[in-house]
Amino acid sequence: MRTGKDIFENIGKDRPSVPEGYFNDLKARLYSIPAESAKTHPGPWSRVRPYLALAASFAAIVLIGNAILKDTTKNQSSDQFFGENSYADIISITNPGILYDFEELDVEEISDDDIINYLIETGVRAEHLAYAGDQY
Amino acid sequence: MTDKEILDLYQSGQRERAFTEIVDSYSERLYWHVRRFLCSHDDTDDLVQEIFLKIWNSLPSFRGESQLYTWIYRIATNESLNFLQKQKIRTALRFESISSKLEEKIDEDTGVDGDEAQRILMKAVQRLPSKQRTVFIMRWFDELSYEDISEILGTSVGALKASYHFAAEKIKASLEKNIK
Numbered sequence: 001m002r003t004g005k006d007i008f009e010n011i012g013k014d015r016p017s018v019p020e021g022y023f024n025d026l027k028a029r030l031y032s033i034p035a036e037s038a039k040t041h042p043g044p045w046s047r048v049r050p051y052l053a054l055a056a057s058f059a060a061i062v063l064i065g066n067a068i069l070k071d072t073t074k075n076q077s078s079d080q081f082f083g084e085n086s087y088a089d090i091i092s093i094t095n096p097g098i099l100y101d102f103e104e105l106d107v108e109e110i111s112d113d114d115i116i117n118y119l120i121e122t123g124v125r126a127e128h129l130a131y132a133g134d135q136y
Numbered sequence: 137m138t139d140k141e142i143l144d145l146y147q148s149g150q151r152e153r154a155f156t157e158i159v160d161s162y163s164e165r166l167y168w169h170v171r172r173f174l175c176s177h178d179d180t181d182d183l184v185q186e187i188f189l190k191i192w193n194s195l196p197s198f199r200g201e202s203q204l205y206t207w208i209y210r211i212a213t214n215e216s217l218n219f220l221q222k223q224k225i226r227t228a229l230r231f232e233s234i235s236s237k238l239e240e241k242i243d244e245d246t247g248v249d250g251d252e253a254q255r256i257l258m259k260a261v262q263r264l265p266s267k268q269r270t271v272f273i274m275r276w277f278d279e280l281s282y283e284d285i286s287e288i289l290g291t292s293v294g295a296l297k298a299s300y301h302f303a304a305e306k307i308k309a310s311l312e313k314n315i316k
Binding site: 011013014015016018019023026027029030031033034035037 | 152177181193257
């Protein structure tokens, strides 16, 4: 019976057994690691290839997207563009206070000439200006 | 061949010969080091090969800031702890505990001879917290100095001595309880 402080020391450090000749076999397998590694180790081209493929895919997406965008925007004339995007200004001209709450500010009175100049600047057609002139 | 001679050999371009010398110097020592962690001949055999593959692949980046000896032991220890960590996750997914799994391996391991006390000792070691187990294996079984263990694990000598003391006390208690 082993008791007290000695119990720990008495057990010793016996090693579990291994198959006979195991360490020679293990060493033989380990010696072949450099040769095996050279066979399976990818060269520089193999390492770079996935990154190049990723970059090429990204470039292709950008080019195709750009081509599609150009194709759809070139069919749209500038008149259509102004026709679709000028309406928002009507509100600010007729009653800017709705958007900007200018009613309490001391805003300088807008003259007819100011209105006509503004319409010319925003690309309103001459026929529309003539119609506006008739109204006055 | 000394570690310095091995490194000189490697730096002179004889890389494969240097690696052969590393295998000759360290394969058996690392086998026993890893086996104390893994408690299984088959797992140890697989992991030792992975460790030497890692050593071969990492040798070009070895800058000589630490000794070759401690660098190799650091790789082996980290790989062993990573292996156990993966096993811990696997066993947790099956609602088992890693220490009971390792105890089963100690019982199943045909390499462990009939000495019941050795079995109880190994089981007690596996029940230790990871840090204490690592320090105990390196100090008691591998007989590394505290200074070398400190360099391998990046822990102060004082902390290592404390860990070893607690580990040894727990193991003594376990042995006294289980050995009649």
